[in-house]
Amino acid sequence: MDMFIESIPFLFRRMINLEELTLQLSVIMGTVFIDGTHIYNNILIHLQQLRIFNFCICTDLRIDHLVHHLSKYDIQRTFSNAIYQDVDCMVQYGCNRAVCHVFSLPFIFDYIGYVGNTFPSIVFIHVRRLFVCDLVPFEHEFFIRIASCFPLLEHLNIYNIGPQLKVSTKLKSDNSQMNSIVKYSHLIWLELECVHIDYVEQFLNETKTHLPSLTRLTIYYSVLCNVTENFTRYITRRNCIKVNQLNLVVGIIERSKDFNVYFPLL
Template structure:
């Protein structure tokens, strides 16, 4: 067979364009801009390669030098959005003028950035105040950790939420004169200090032009404050609520009129709440809503068997939103306590979902020993949710769940009153392909065919489970069988595991005092080890967890 040699430049412009679009814009411009080839030079100057430029994780300063001296001045009219680390922000923004720049995304933002650059004395003042209408901050200031029992522990913060709100959030809205969209997100499971408007003046965090806001808030009362008239043009509001302990005080809200302008609203509670009635009251003010996203967990309703069903959702919420076109939800009701597992089936809940006029809805029922604010006894966690499952966080999943793929979930909390067997964990790996943070609360020993799954080192009874993206594993409130399950490389493969939370006695037992070969590999990349109980540093420990000491 005759074989012809086809070079990159032999391809037509249309195919070259498709190939280049698959690459990072910075790589395309740095590699091909101003090379001695007219076709490629014209292609890389298309707007699509310079509208959005991402200068993140660049260690080679010569790349920045070339962009600032040679490339940016020649494509400056095309640039609409910059994504960058603060270390290069000033140099890039001052390299030339960008008449069409309106959007910034700052990675690794900390409050010092606001103090140093968001000021009238800053060399960047005119860009920030006159051009930027869309600001995205990946906030790296410490505020707690998602999934932790002390999600927002003010003792661990550098300053209180109220002070942070006044010094940072309020200042941003005041300083950026033309800001219409503000998005503040966390880098991972770590949370940043929340917006806290409780007892602050109604002029705090106010804007006559802001239309889109995405932010973490301290409590539901802060959501009421955001809708009290201080943001008159707001059409999209997305809030994550992590603190449920603060009592809602409607008397401090200055204006409780309906939110007629609001078209899109998202509310996520990452701790169980008693405030179902308050949430319903809040939602009923949004009569013109077109898109609604809810992720809420509710406990202590009027009757201990009072499950939020499809009929409740339709009657309490949807009937008040005639313009609604999109409804994405996960609603979990904690029922109990009861002295024995409550006989409520997923099928019984599923029958009520016909009341919600959506084609793709599912449900599940799991049993747990305890949930935040509960005493002793079993609780049933009864959940209804839309499909596909759109959220990145799911808690209190047990042995029984629908046979679907949870593509977006990165944080998962497993909890049940019966043990999690090997085959269940195989199913978890398949159903949660994006899983990065796994937490297991289960005191029951694993049992398979009457035998403990803690088999001898040379006995391969099960297939190896792969969790290719798992970086954080919390098994400190679990039976030691789960330490064996996840650290033994003949049972589980966790190549990216960098954080481990575990009991010291379980860890020492399963690793045979840090000498066992079968559990060594899965420990080798761990950079952070959080334990219950003290342990002494030793040479064996250092060799077992080499990444701890790098």
């Protein structure tokens, strides 16, 4: 954060005639969230000719650096007089870290990371790569929202070691959203490296998720064997059949007739 305070104003004081700016910035191990006040005082005040400003700024800091746990509302209030365009934000707290995104709308960037259960219900039409993580489990409805809000997603990386909540058979039968199959039409690469086994089930089970374009899968071999029942389970085969690049975190492929049926392109 100190580097941001010191370097950014110096940089933009040399660009006083700039009329259009696109900025994507990540600040790791900062001491405070970068908000509307920081952006105005360190960037906008130096760019009086600026007409178009597209930005996405992520601050990742340790919680013990925070005096107060700021909410999304607290962050949004700092933009009231600073930026004359639509702005949104996300704030997420973990066990020892906090992540804040502030970004202009419409969102024009192809990547966003550290998205948790709470994110704005807007369409990120340009995003192709997404990293989702949270201490709170991701339920089926979360992945429905991801598919809806990121319709052109090609690369999804999931980090969540918490098991999904188990729902009763009656709830499943009464809840149409629980029964709906999530479709990621453009998803090419799925990373399931740091996840509970429930999320492997969530994505490989065709009764829950449809992945018609999946060609690259990152996963633990033992977990893959478990969920597919050693490559004999029918309802997890369809989402694997087009995979031509299997990235194993740990383990060595033991080829068998059943494995070759599952992954005919390997």
